[in-house]
Amino acid sequence: MLPFLKSPFKLFLVLLLLGRVAVFGQGEPKHGTKFEQLGPMLHSPNEYRGADGAPGPEYWQQTADYVIECQLDVNEQRLDGNELITYHNNSPNTLRYIWLQLDENQHAADANNQRFEPSSISPAMSEQELRALEPWRELDKFGVNIHEVTQKNGTALEYSINKTMMRIMLPQPLGPGEDFSFRVKWHYYLIDRINSISWGRGGYEYFSEDNNYLFTITQWYPRVCVYSDFEGWQNNQFTGRGEFALNFGNFDVKMTLPEDYVVGSTGECQNYSQMLSGNELKRWKEAQSSNEPIEIVTLEEAKSMEKTARSTKTKTWHYKAENVRDFAWTASRKFIWDAMSYENEGGDPVMCMSYYPKEAYPIYRKYSTKAVEHTLKSYSKYSIPYPYPVAISVEAANGMEYPMICFNPGRAEEDGTYTEGSRLSAISVIIHEVGYNYFPMIIHSDER
Structure with missing residues (x-):
């Protein structure tokens, strides 16, 4: 024993001090305690952000623009894509690599979310419960297949994939104010989002009674992660739960698929004159000045189309969207498909639209597009005028939102009747999901 510790009192003081160090050094802080420092949650003010998080005089955001061409094989439920991404480094930092999200890899057999749920065996279990014990056994063909990553001139780029994340090494450092363009070519198989053991927001629903599909193409393309002043690169794995913040940018997207399919999308269609029949185009023009929904594709036409033999010919829909995430x-x-016009608080026209199968007609024809208009009016009154030219509700037996388009429930019974609960559920979910255009699609946030 050291000489100065021979005193019992001094020894007690040393042990007490060591105990306090051990207590304060262990584990992560428990949020909500009275004396926790706010640094991890609320950073000190600087030139980029104030103490309340509001933008400071030197605030910046990165942006990314996309030009995408894709082909949907409806028989194989496969989507092939080729995209050109232009990344704008608006930060004061020099970057040496770029992180991308591969959200569709949440359905791959090795994805984290296929294994992190606890499981147990009960005396009696359904087939679905048994399948959920080892979901990865059914997912061998799913997930994104990256064919190539190249510079705009075709020179190959070095990249590495870690499940739902991909890092691309830049050929030279990307300085402040500089842009970098690169291409990614890929394909993946869509999941049966109704029956798959791997739950997802995007995929397809199959209607066995008429042998048709309804596709929801969401979180589908490799996209650049956020690089921010307070976090740097967001490179956490995506597990299908909380949504990450994304970069704003412009999109130019062409989708090639069978000519008998109707497409609804984020953005504005650039070639309705080639995609629509004469009667459909006439109705579309009428809807642009109508304050009541007009059917662009009617119930009778939709019923007739779903019964006819599938077309083997294709056509390419072309959409553009500006300043979306x-x-x-x-x-x-x-x-x-029905549509009507709404004038926002700033006097700009917005097309409110709905797409739905005949199974949802009794509810959606009466309420969906009017609920979209009501939501825009209400949210614009209490926040900001809706800034986009389109707002769409799609009946797809689920609920999820994206810029200018959302997916909602709302089907009637086979005889066309529906309960008051079904009606109110459809209306409330439509309002809920359309409202997400404001938060987080315009006023940005990160659920993770």
Whole structure:
């Protein structure tokens, strides 16, 4: 024993001090305690952000623009894509690599979310419960297949994939104010989002009674992660739960699929004159000045289309969207499509629209597009005027939102009747999901 510790009192003081060090050094802080420092949650003010998080005089955001061409094979439920991404480094930092999200890899057999749920065996279990014990056994063909990553001139780029994340090494450092363009070529198989053991927001629903599909194409393309002043690169794994913040940018997207499919999408269609029949185009023009929904594709036309033999010919829909954080679309031979015009608080026209199969007609024809208009009016009154030219509700037996388009429930019974609960559920979910256009699609946030 050291001489100065021979005193019992001094020894007690040393042990007490060591105990306090051990207590304060262990584990992570427990949020909500009275004396926790706010540094981990609320950073000190600087030139980029104030103490309340509001933008400071030197605030910046990164942006990314996308030009995407994709082909949907409806028989194989496969989507092939080729995209050109232009990344704008608006930060004061020099970057040496770029992180991308591969959200569709949440359905791959080795994805984290296929294994992190606890499981147990009960005396009696359903088939679905048994399948959920080892979901990865059914998922061998799913997940994104990256064919190539190249510079704009075709020179190959070095990249590495870690489940739902991909890091691309830049050929030279990307300085402040500089841009970098690169291409990614890929394909993946869509999941049966109704029956798959791997739950997802995007995929397809199969209608066995008429042999048709309804596709919801969401979180579908490799996309650049956020690089921010307070976090640097967001490179956490995506597990299908909380949504990450994304970069705003412009999208130019072409979708090639069978000619008998109707497409609804983020953004504005650039070629309705080639995609629509003469009667459909006439109705579309009428809807642009109508304050009541007009059926662009009617119930009778949709019923007739779903019964006819599938076309082997294709056509390419072309959409553009400006200053959005994401892009989603939908396609089906079953769709009824209605639309009406709404003038936002700033006097700009907005097309409120709905796409839905005949199974949802009794509810959606009466309420969906009017609920979209009501939501825009209400949210604009209490926040900001809706800034986009389109707002869409799609009946797809689920609930999820993306810029200018959302997916909602709302089907009637086979005889066309529906309960008050079904009606109110459809209306409330439509309002809920359309409202997400404001938070987080415009006023940005990160759920993770």
